[in-house]
Amino acid sequence: MxxxxxxxxxxxxxxxxxxxxxxxxxxxxxxxxxxxxxxxxxxxxxxxxxxxxxxxxxxxxxxxxxxxxxxxxxxxxxxxxxxxxxxxxxxxxxxxxxxxxxxxxxxxxxxxxxxxxxxxxxxxxxxxxxxxxxxxxxxxxxxxxxxxxxxxxxxxxxxxxxxxxxxxxxxxxxxxxxxxxxxxxxxxxxxxxxxxxxxxxxxxxxxxxxxxxxxxxxxxxxxxxxxxxxxxxxxxxxxxxxxxxxxxxxxxxxxxxxxxxxxxxxxxxxxxxxxxxxxxxxxxxxxxxxxxxxxxxxxxxxxxxxxxxxxxxxxxxxxxxxxxxxxxxxxxxxxxxxxxxxxxxxxxxxxxxxxxxxxxxxxxxxxxxxxxxxxxxxxxxxxxxxxxxxxxxxxxxxxxxxxxxxxxxxxxxxxxxxxxxxxxxxxxxxxxxxxxxDERGYITYVGRTDDVFKASDYRISPFELESVLLEHDAVAEAAVVPSPDPIRLAVPKAYVVLAAGHEPDATTAESILAFCREHLAPYKRIRRLQFAELPKTISGKIRRVELRGKEDATGQERPEGEFREEDFPGLKG
CATH class of the missing domain: 3.40.50.12780 (ANL, N-terminal domain)
Known part of the structure; x- marks a missing residue:
């Protein structure tokens, strides 16, 4: 032509x-x-x-x-x-x-x-x-x-x-x-x-x-x-x-x-x-x-x-x-x-x-x-x-x-x-x-093929969990990755950047974990949390692969600064 x-x-x-x-x-x-x-x-x-x-x-x-x-x-x-x-x-x-x-x-x-x-x-x-x-x-x-x-x-x-x-x-x-x-x-x-x-x-x-x-x-x-x-x-x-x-x-x-x-x-x-x-x-x-x-x-x-x-x-x-x-x-x-x-x-x-x-x-x-x-x-x-x-x-x-x-x-x-x-x-x-x-052709994002993971044999979408985390007043940004677990093989862990006016302490961690417990199905619950800056590419995308690497390197050992559900008696079960 x-x-x-x-x-x-x-x-x-x-x-x-x-x-x-x-x-x-x-x-x-x-x-x-x-x-x-x-x-x-x-x-x-x-x-x-x-x-x-x-x-x-x-x-x-x-x-x-x-x-x-x-x-x-x-x-x-x-x-x-x-x-x-x-x-x-x-x-x-x-x-x-x-x-x-x-x-x-x-x-x-x-x-x-x-x-x-x-x-x-x-x-x-x-x-x-x-x-x-x-x-x-x-x-x-x-x-x-x-x-x-x-x-x-x-x-x-x-x-x-x-x-x-x-x-x-x-x-x-x-x-x-x-x-x-x-x-x-x-x-x-x-x-x-x-x-x-x-x-x-x-x-x-x-x-x-x-x-x-x-x-x-x-x-x-x-x-x-x-x-x-x-x-x-x-x-x-x-x-x-x-x-x-x-x-x-x-x-x-x-x-x-x-x-x-x-x-x-x-x-x-x-x-x-x-x-x-x-x-x-x-x-x-x-x-x-x-x-x-x-x-x-x-x-x-x-x-x-x-x-x-x-x-x-x-x-x-x-x-x-x-x-x-x-x-x-x-x-x-x-x-x-x-x-x-x-x-x-x-x-x-x-x-x-x-x-x-x-x-x-x-x-x-x-x-x-x-x-x-x-x-x-x-x-x-x-x-x-x-x-x-x-x-x-x-x-x-x-x-x-x-x-x-x-x-x-x-x-x-x-x-x-x-x-x-x-x-x-x-x-x-x-x-x-x-x-x-869905039946009308609307497409909902689940995650990168590399980011989606299994916990207790359930498929977990980091994006879905991160969306719930952001509803909490203390959370400015969040990234969810699998953390090795001896029973479930992996559990969802959140790396959280706090909004202004909130302290990275046990009280804030308990509040966020309790919020997730209330708003997520049991198999999707955030069970571990760490306050940290999120690694990003220079174009601004979160490098979850880097966070996953940290978890894999730590293995079953608990890293310093990590909060877990079992730390808070009111969150057990």
């Missing part, structure tokens, strides 16, 4: 407009939506630049960044189109070619978005990287990622001192002192503001190479095409409910997939404004002040942020956003209820992975079933598969039916045919997550 740029733009727009038109009519959208198909597609040229050329967007802000000190910058769609053209021309003159891999390690600053657009226009492959990465991680990305170029903050240049390789070094910010070979990104703004591509971009060409966050193993290299994220995130746009003119704040760090989901593709697919508030330390009241001042209409945050927000007075926000969603890990019902009481809006959960755009979600206009992630979004055929029999089931591994392959699905794991074959085994894409489904 051949297509020129105008045809590609029109095909994409028709699919986009269909989802916006049926934003609150899930049944119609799910039944009739079809992914646009392309042989050639370049999202930056065929979509973003054409949106920027529309007179209706001449004054519309594509990007709005507010700093902690109150300074801010705003850039319209036409401004970013021109600036990214300059960066693309300058990068091409520095040797960046179609198919070259480029590590992009910047904070929430305008140069990040300029480079993303420029790289897409050039056909380069972006390797997003968090600014928190250290030299060892960067060596891995340069080596396994076969990176030819790096674009980083000048402040991070020293991290590359011992990262060997023949790659172009580009620094954003002040000149790098005492380091030969670092080019200054600022020179890009002297380049021509008109850009001519060196040829068409195949829809199947690679665009993104993500190193996963590694909650259980060495990071995998997830490869996306020119279509799978840019077009695939039409599903994410639909889940959030974004429309032209929205001002969307997504709290996510650059370098991770969710940043591309909701700080690049979904809002710009909708012709909305990407809003960022940069802070050094989270302050709920300061964040809500910005939500009010800047008229944020749409807000997305990970569970960690939502759990911190509900520790504050949510009623301080006078004009809550009308669209609120949560992603990264499932949201606990207690968090959703507290926000509903204070803001009068319901946080709508969504489920997806680095490997995909959003797959399952509570979309606008749907009934939200408490505890459920929602239903399969338009364009995705989601099924649950019994991991033992391989048959479809009411509870099992969350999978995508490849006979209806969605646009928003990765090609596979780069340079790892074995992992790719395992992920796509049996005609399904296997997420590695377990869920249950």
């Amino acid at each position: 051949g297509n020129d740029a105008a045809t590609a733009h029109q095909r994409f727009r028709e699919a986009r407009d269909y989802l916006i038109a049926h934003r609150e009519d899930y049944d119609t959208a799910y039944a009739n939506f079809a992914w646009p198909e392309f042989t050639e597609f370049n999202w930056a040229l065929d979509w973003f630049d054409r949106v920027a050329a529309d007179p209706a967007n001449a004054e519309r802000y594509a990007l709005w960044i507010v700093e902690e000190d109150g300074t801010e910058g705003r850039w319209t769609y036409p401004e970013l189109a021109r600036r990214s053209n300059q960066v693309a021309n300058w990068l091409r003159a520095r040797g960046v070619r179609r198919g070259d891999r480029l590590i992009l390690m910047l904070g929430n600053q305008v140069e990040l978005w300029e480079t993303i657009l420029a790289a897409i226009k050039l056909g380069a492959v972006i390797i997003p990287a968090s600014t928190l990465l250290g030299p060892a991680d960067l060596r891995d990305r340069v080596d396994r990622g076969a990176a030819r170029h790096v674009v980083i903050r000048a402040a991070d240049a020293e991290k590359f001192a011992d990262v060997a390789g023949d790659y172009t070094r580009i620094a954003v910010g002040e000149p790098v002192d005492g380091a030969a070979g670092w080019l200054s990104f600022a020179d890009a703004y002297s380049a021509d503001g008109e850009f001519t591509p060196d040829g068409p971009t195949a829809a199947t060409d690679p665009l993104l190479l993500y190193f996963t966050s590694g909650t259980t193993a060495q990071p995998k290299l997830v490869q996306h095409t020119q279509v799978s994220y840019p077009v695939g995130h039409l599903s994410t746009m639909y889940w959030i409910g974004l429309e032209p003119g929205d001002v969307h704040l997504n709290i996510s760090s650059p370098g991770w997939a969710k940043h591309a989901w909701s700080n690049v593709f979904a809002p710009w697919n909708a012709e909305a404004t990407v809003f960022l508030y940069n802070y050094t330390r989270f302050d709920a009241n300061a964040l809500m002040a910005q939500l009010d001042r800047c008229g944020i209409t749409s807000f997305c945050a990970p569970p960690t942020v939502w759990r911190m927000l509900i520790q504050a007075d949510l009623t301080a926000l006078r004009t809550p956003p009308v669209k609120v969603v949560g992603a990264g890990e499932p949201l606990n019902p207690e968090v959703i209820e507290q926000v509903r009481k204070a803001w009068g809006v319901t946080i709508r959960d969504g489920f997806g992975q680095t490997e995909t755009s959003v797959q399952i979600a509570n979309t606008p206009g749907q009934e939200v079933k408490p505890g459920s992630m929602g239903r399969a979004v338009p364009g995705f055929s989601v099924v649950l598969v019994d991991p033992v029999t391989g048959e479809r089931a009411d509870e099992g591994e969350i999978c995508l039916d490849l006979s209806h392959r969605p646009a928003g699905l990765m090609v596979g794991y780069a340079d790892d045919e074995e992992r790719t074959a395992t992920a796509f085994e049996g005609g399904y894409y296997r997420t590695g997550d377990v869920g249950s489904i």
Whole structure:
């Protein structure tokens, strides 16, 4: 199927407009939506630049960044189109070619978005990287990622001192002192503001190479095409409910997939404004002040942020956003209820992975079933598969039916045919997550296949137990893992982070354990508890695998600081 740029733009727009038109009519959208198909597609040229050329967007802000000190910058769609053209021309003159891999390690600053657009226009492959990465991680990305170029903050240049390789070094910010070979990104703004591509971009060409966050193993290299994220995130746009003119704040760090989901593709697919508030330390009241001042209409945050927000007075926000969603890990019902009481809006959960755009979600206009992630979004055929029999089931591994392959699905794991074959085994894409489904198609998250465990021969979902723990006033965060037991083989143990004003003592422990006894079936009860900070990936996900390792290492011995049911006579039995 051949297509020129105008045809590609029109095909994409028709699919986009269909989802916006049926934003609150899930049944119609799910039944009739079809992914646009392309042989050639370049999202930056065929979509973003054409949106920027529309007179209706001449004054519309594509990007709005507010700093902690109150300074801010705003850039319209036409401004970013021109600036990214300059960066693309300058990068091409520095040797960046179609198919070259480029590590992009910047904070929430305008140069990040300029480079993303420029790289897409050039056909380069972006390797997003968090600014928190250290030299060892960067060596891995340069080596396994076969990176030819790096674009980083000048402040991070020293991290590359011992990262060997023949790659172009580009620094954003002040000149790098005492380091030969670092080019200054600022020179890009002297380049021509008109850009001519060196040829068409195949829809199947690679665009993104993500190193996963590694909650259980060495990071995998997830490869996306020119279509799978840019077009695939039409599903994410639909889940959030974004429309032209929205001002969307997504709290996510650059370098991770969710940043591309909701700080690049979904809002710009909708012709909305990407809003960022940069802070050094989270302050709920300061964040809500910005939500009010800047008229944020749409807000997305990970569970960690939502759990911190509900520790504050949510009623301080006078004009809550009308669209609120949560992603990264499932949201606990207690968090959703507290926000509903204070803001009068319901946080709508969504489920997806680095490997995909959003797959399952509570979309606008749907009934939200408490505890459920929602239903399969338009364009995705989601099924649950019994991991033992391989048959479809009411509870099992969350999978995508490849006979209806969605646009928003990765090609596979780069340079790892074995992992790719395992992920796509049996005609399904296997997420590695377990869920249950009801008669209406609502899917409830159970846990990672690696996190679900057995206690007294019963299957235990850590997420379910953690949701009950969060209902206790003293609990700010919690993670549940199996702890070895001579009688039951394993019992549920909670690692708990306390809310402000509560002491990590026996009285608090007894109160939490008693609460769980009252609200959980006997076989699910939390029988051991320890107050501790939770280990997390640098993308903010809890590393339960690390906590399980601690329990396995301890074995039957009781670790210091652990409280047990048997310590409290009133809890026996």
